[in-house]
Amino acid sequence: MKQYQAKKEERRAYLFLVLPAVLLYFAVMAFPMVFSIWMSVSDYSGGQIFGGSTPINFIGFNNYARMWKDQYFWISLKNNLYIVLISVFGQIPLGFVLAYALHRNQVRNKGFFQTVIYLPCVISSVIVGILWQTIFSPYGPFTELMRHFKPGWENSLLSNPRTAIIPVLLVMLWYYTGTYFIIFLANLQKINPEVIEAAKIDGASEWQSLRYVILPALSGVIVTSSILAISGSLKSFGLIFAMTGGNPARRTSVLALYMYDTAFRGAPNYPMANAVSTFMVVFSFLLIIITKLAEKRFGGREE
Amino acid sequence: MTFRKSKMLMVLLVVLVISLLPMGTLAAKKVTLRVLNYFDASSPGASRELTEVWEAFEKNNPDIKIVREDLFGEPFHHKTESYAAAGRLPDVIYMWPGGRSTTLHTKKLVKDLTPFLGEKRNEFSEAALRPQAGGYLGELPIGLTATHVMFVNTELLEELNLKMPKTYQDLKDMVAPLKAAGKDVVLVGAQDDWVMQSVLFSMISGRIAGDAKVDQFIAGKVKFTDKEFVDALKFYQQLFTDGVLNRNVMQTPYGEVAALFAAGKAPFMIDGDWKAGAFLTDPTTGQALISPEKQKKIVITVFPAISGEVVSGTTSSVPGVGFGMSAKLKAGSAEEKAAWRLIEWLTSEEVQKLRMETGAAFPSRKGVTSDQLEPLAQERGLFYGRVNGTYVLDDQIATDICIPINIGLQEIGLGLATPEQVAKRVQAAYDTWAKK
Numbered sequence: 001m002k003q004y005q006a007k008k009e010e011r012r013a014y015l016f017l018v019l020p021a022v023l024l025y026f027a028v029m030a031f032p033m034v035f036s037i038w039m040s041v042s043d044y045s046g047g048q049i050f051g052g053s054t055p056i057n058f059i060g061f062n063n064y065a066r067m068w069k070d071q072y073f074w075i076s077l078k079n080n081l082y083i084v085l086i087s088v089f090g091q092i093p094l095g096f097v098l099a100y101a102l103h104r105n106q107v108r109n110k111g112f113f114q115t116v117i118y119l120p121c122v123i124s125s126v127i128v129g130i131l132w133q134t135i136f137s138p139y140g141p142f143t144e145l146m147r148h149f150k151p152g153w154e155n156s157l158l159s160n161p162r163t164a165i166i167p168v169l170l171v172m173l174w175y176y177t178g179t180y181f182i183i184f185l186a187n188l189q190k191i192n193p194e195v196i197e198a199a200k201i202d203g204a205s206e207w208q209s210l211r212y213v214i215l216p217a218l219s220g221v222i223v224t225s226s227i228l229a230i231s232g233s234l235k236s237f238g239l240i241f242a243m244t245g246g247n248p249a250r251r252t253s254v255l256a257l258y259m260y261d262t263a264f265r266g267a268p269n270y271p272m273a274n275a276v277s278t279f280m281v282v283f284s285f286l287l288i289i290i291t292k293l294a295e296k297r298f299g300g301r302e303e
Numbered sequence: 304m305t306f307r308k309s310k311m312l313m314v315l316l317v318v319l320v321i322s323l324l325p326m327g328t329l330a331a332k333k334v335t336l337r338v339l340n341y342f343d344a345s346s347p348g349a350s351r352e353l354t355e356v357w358e359a360f361e362k363n364n365p366d367i368k369i370v371r372e373d374l375f376g377e378p379f380h381h382k383t384e385s386y387a388a389a390g391r392l393p394d395v396i397y398m399w400p401g402g403r404s405t406t407l408h409t410k411k412l413v414k415d416l417t418p419f420l421g422e423k424r425n426e427f428s429e430a431a432l433r434p435q436a437g438g439y440l441g442e443l444p445i446g447l448t449a450t451h452v453m454f455v456n457t458e459l460l461e462e463l464n465l466k467m468p469k470t471y472q473d474l475k476d477m478v479a480p481l482k483a484a485g486k487d488v489v490l491v492g493a494q495d496d497w498v499m500q501s502v503l504f505s506m507i508s509g510r511i512a513g514d515a516k517v518d519q520f521i522a523g524k525v526k527f528t529d530k531e532f533v534d535a536l537k538f539y540q541q542l543f544t545d546g547v548l549n550r551n552v553m554q555t556p557y558g559e560v561a562a563l564f565a566a567g568k569a570p571f572m573i574d575g576d577w578k579a580g581a582f583l584t585d586p587t588t589g590q591a592l593i594s595p596e597k598q599k600k601i602v603i604t605v606f607p608a609i610s611g612e613v614v615s616g617t618t619s620s621v622p623g624v625g626f627g628m629s630a631k632l633k634a635g636s637a638e639e640k641a642a643w644r645l646i647e648w649l650t651s652e653e654v655q656k657l658r659m660e661t662g663a664a665f666p667s668r669k670g671v672t673s674d675q676l677e678p679l680a681q682e683r684g685l686f687y688g689r690v691n692g693t694y695v696l697d698d699q700i701a702t703d704i705c706i707p708i709n710i711g712l713q714e715i716g717l718g719l720a721t722p723e724q725v726a727k728r729v730q731a732a733y734d735t736w737a738k739k
Contacts, residue, residue, distance in 0.1 A: 245494060248717055
């Protein structure tokens with residue numbers, strides 16, 4: 001009986017301790033999520049949500065169908081995939097190469113380069129967006145520079161729908177590489193130098209010690225970085241919003257921006273915007289599952 | 304209790320009651336008004352607006368306390384929609400006659416101001432009091448707006464031996480000499496997709512199709528795929544093929560274009576009349592993008608005559624932005640009276656005069672003048688006297704239909720869509736909207 005009482009008291013204490021966190025979780029995570037899904041299948045058209053004069057009806061998956069048929073949704077999704085690609089196959093390899101070069105003392109003034117490479121990461125994405133918008137503007141320094149080499153050169157980089165996303169991808173490469181650089185540098189420093197020395201004594205070349213010692217030791221970090229890159233790519237917003245606003249003709253839009261445009265620009269369509277956000281969550285899960293599968297296949301060789 | 308003690312107690316009670324009286328029944332009850340204001344703190348006239356409009360009102364109305372939120376650009380619109388969704392709209396709110404404030408009008412979240420205005424409506428220009436997106440006067444305009452004006456740098460034209468164009472052909476003939484001089488022809492800050500529709504295409508459709516036709520489009524009596532609308536889109540496309548507009552306008556940020564024009568990158572700039580304010584002197588710094596002396600060389604006019612136009616020399620105009628009153632304010636309440644007193648002040652002659660001087664808005668009231676206008680502000684005033692206006696599309700047409708127009712205009716400019724394709728998409732959007 002005494003033991004039962006103690007267990008009951010213990011359970012009550014646990015409940016008491018986790019209650020604030022649970023309540024907070026419901027308020028800021030669970031409720032908005034459920035609310036968002038509910039909104040995505042409704043016909044809410046503005047005005048007061050609770051207790052308003054216009055009734056809100058369930059309309060099934062109409063908003064998802066409308067999103068699916070919208071060409072700008074596919075343009076945004078395609079751009080998001082480009083960003084995922086530039087992140088996974090651009091930022092991560094570049095971050096690793098730079099970290100490796102510094103770690104293996106291939107360059108002098110390590111501290112200086114470390115600072116320069118990481119510096120963009122500490123600047124607000126909106127500031128970075130405005131800065132590069134000015135640089136790539138038809139009347140900006142990039143145009144002036146190009147005209148110095150080729151007089152009369154017309155800067156159509158951002159106004160050509162085929163190339164408009166390229167400057168955005170380049171800026172993303174420049175902006176986020178520093179994050180992966182720091183992650184790799186920290187993990188490279190964790191590798192026992194004696195292991196590399198031993199490989200060298202055994203006659204391994206620089207490439208062989210990289211291929212057979214260092215890269216396997218970092219495989220887990222590479223997978224973690226990939227997950228970070230994928231999830232980060234899907235929520236890209238601030239930089240593109242400030243740099244191009246998703247234009248020209250929405251050709252540089254991404255899913256987050258498409259959702260924003262649907263919700264706030266022009267005719268506010270909250271139900272469809274919530275359908276986009278629900279799709280983004282599902283899509284993120286899908287990509288993370290793929291990464292996890294890749295981790296199972298290639299990761300876990302640190303030991 | 305002795306008599307002395309009870310007497311003292313009585314005195315204390317009386318003192319207590321008297322000391323409480325001013326805070327309660329004796330003092331006039333102070334009304335608190337929540338206001339959501341659209342305010343560009345970086346504009347040249349910002350400091351004057353704060354002191355001479357808002358602080359002055361509170362000083363002259365000690366019984367009203369203003370709790371004001373100043374926001375600008377997208378954050379303003381988000382906040383408005385959020386307040387509407389939560390059912391917590393501020394008592395007085397800055398609004399557009401349609402466009403981004405459509406929800407407030409169509410959901411009747413603001414009161415009809417016509418009964419409040421009464422006989423005083425005669426003091427306003429009739430154009431300013433046209434029914435708005437909800438079919439009633441949801442906001443009292445603080446000004447009138449011409450969404451299309453062509454700013455002309457006559458000094459630059461003279462330098463290049465060019466004359467003011469009277470027809471589109473004249474403008475087209477300038478393309479080659481301007482290109483040779485390393486200049487663009489017309490600047491438009493059209494990176495955002497609303498810009499082309501608002502500052503250029505509304506004027507083109509007004510001239511080529513005419514307002515009567517636009518009324519028929521809205522009523523569904525004619526289709527957007529009909530000749531008139533397609534012709535308007537074709538003329539717009541021609542601007543790019545003729546080189547009058549450079550594709551670069553699509554990557555020119557809206558906020559950057561005034562500085563480019565002031566720097567002489569092109570002799571023409573197309574924008575709304577409000578852009579004049581960007582060139583005036585900032586009283587806090589004494590600096591101006593175009594000095595008052597040089598402003599004399601800037602002319603504000605409209606796009607030259609277009610071949611086949613049904614009306615000539617017009618701009619596109621709209622009753623300006625203004626202030627509305629929350630529908631939740633109880634009729635006859637002290638809050639409602641205070642809100643109306645504030646709206647009256649914000650649309651008063653005094654405030655409109657100030658806004659005319661700072662270049663923020665052209666008066667919606669009749670006969671407002673000032674002797675402190677810089678040359679460009681004077682030019683703006685004269686402009687209103689010499690041009691007529693046609694509809695601004697996003698003021699007349701539902702936003703669901705305007706979105707494909709806005710994006711379609713960018714696509715035509717970039718060569719991604721033909722006028723026929725865009726017209727078809729607009730008609731499809733209309734059909735969907737009409738079914739609702």
